[in-house]
Amino acid sequence: MSSTSSLSNLSNLSRLTNASRRGRGPAAGAQRMLTMLAGAAVATWWVMRRVRTRRISIAGQVALVTGGSRGLGFLVARDLVREGCRVAICARDPAELDRARASLIADGDARADGPPDVIALTCDVTDAGAVARLIGDVVAHFGKLDILVNNAGIIQVGSLDSLTLADFHQTMAVNFWGTVHTTLAALSELRRRRGRIVNVTSIGGRVAVPRLLPYDCAKFAAYGFSEGLRAELARDGVSVTTVVPGLMRTGSASFATFKTRGDERWFSIAARTPGLTMQARRAARQIVAALKRRDARAVLGTPAKLLRLANDLVPGLTAPALSAAHRLLPGAARGRRFWRAAAGSNAAAGSNVAKASPGRASA
Ligand SMILES: NC(=O)c1ccc[n+]([C@@H]2O[C@H](COP(=O)([O-])OP(=O)(O)OC[C@H]3O[C@@H](n4cnc5c(N)ncnc54)[C@H](OP(=O)(O)O)[C@@H]3O)[C@@H](O)[C@H]2O)c1
Helix, strand or coil: CCHHHHHHHHHHHHHHHHHHHCCCHHHHHHHHHHHHHHHHHHHHHHHHHHHHHHHCCCCCCEEEEECCCCHHHHHHHHHHHHCCCEEEEEECCHHHHHHHHHHHHHHHCCCCCCCCCEEEEECCCCCHHHHHHHHHHHHHHHCCCCEEEECCCCCEECCHHHCCHHHHHHHHHHHHHHHHHHHHHHHHHHHHHCCEEEEECCHHHCCCCCCCHHHHHHHHHHHHHHHHHHHHHHHHCCEEEEEEECCEECCHHHCCEECCCCHHHHHHHHHHCCCCCEEHHHHHHHHHHHHHHCCCEEEECHHHHHHHHHHHHCHHHHHHHHHHHHHCCCCCHHHHHHHHHHHHHHHHHCCCCCCCCCCCCCC
């Protein structure tokens, strides 16, 4: 090829590129067409999925939601009532349970088929005997159990040095063993009904987030249990959906235990920051939709999706990134300086972050 012809090829290429950059020419047209086709395909998939989800009816089914007295569990219970389910909720605090039950009944009162059938039972899911009685009571009241939502959970926030062995045991007892207890106790009934199990784990059960070690351990264990359970129960027609939420605005910061001084500050900020967290009622809607479709997994929120992807694709990058983030938290020397400065600017701006006690689950 002569140097004149390669020069002319180069100038043609550069003309094409420039035309494409300016949004003209065949390359730009093809690019626009491809983008439009991809957009249309995604929109069609999304609409079809919504239509399919709406067509699946779970009306008349009986659901048990653990930790249904507040936060995410309450909102999932409310959506199940709206789907026409008969619902049992359980938690430890009887007064909060009563309020939740009254609220669920009031919310479903406008239904054409009369007020919903909702019961509230006190139960500590760490107690296998109490859980067996709970399942017995639910089946005795409704005559069956079709859906089990393992949602009850606690969270302890603290550096490794502030944690005791008892903290690990306590978190494992609720977040992992609680899920195992309810599942084993309900298994024969769920097999009989070809039912559905939903296990609410966490992005902390896929990527170990610093300052949450007992929580991470329990959620990793719950994630493994849930995935293995799905494989084992498929032949019985029982579906298992593993829910992996990122941070949600459930008000959980008010109920978390903070072991290291200053941790409540960053946790409260993180738990209330819109781009970082998702609305709890949106999360509940997505969980009920995934449950209806019998999906294997539901990862909730863009930050959780991105973090999971990054951890799966480039684990070599997430580990140092998490270590760097940890160095900024209170307790670490750099973190102390950072949070002192943040406190200064909050005070100057009249911020209420430091005394924040995020409200209850936003309905
Ligand atoms: N909020 C988030 O950002 C987030 C992110 C990822 C995953 N999650 C997970 O989502 C689930 C719900 O979280 P949330 O934010 O809604 O929490 P929450 O507002 O603190 O609610 C927790 C619920 O669990 C109950 N519970 C706690 N310990 C229990 C026990 N031993 N036995 C029975 N019930 C118990 C609580 O009632 P009592 O205290 O009265 O028992 C309450 O009803 C949890 O599994 C959590 O780990 C939350």
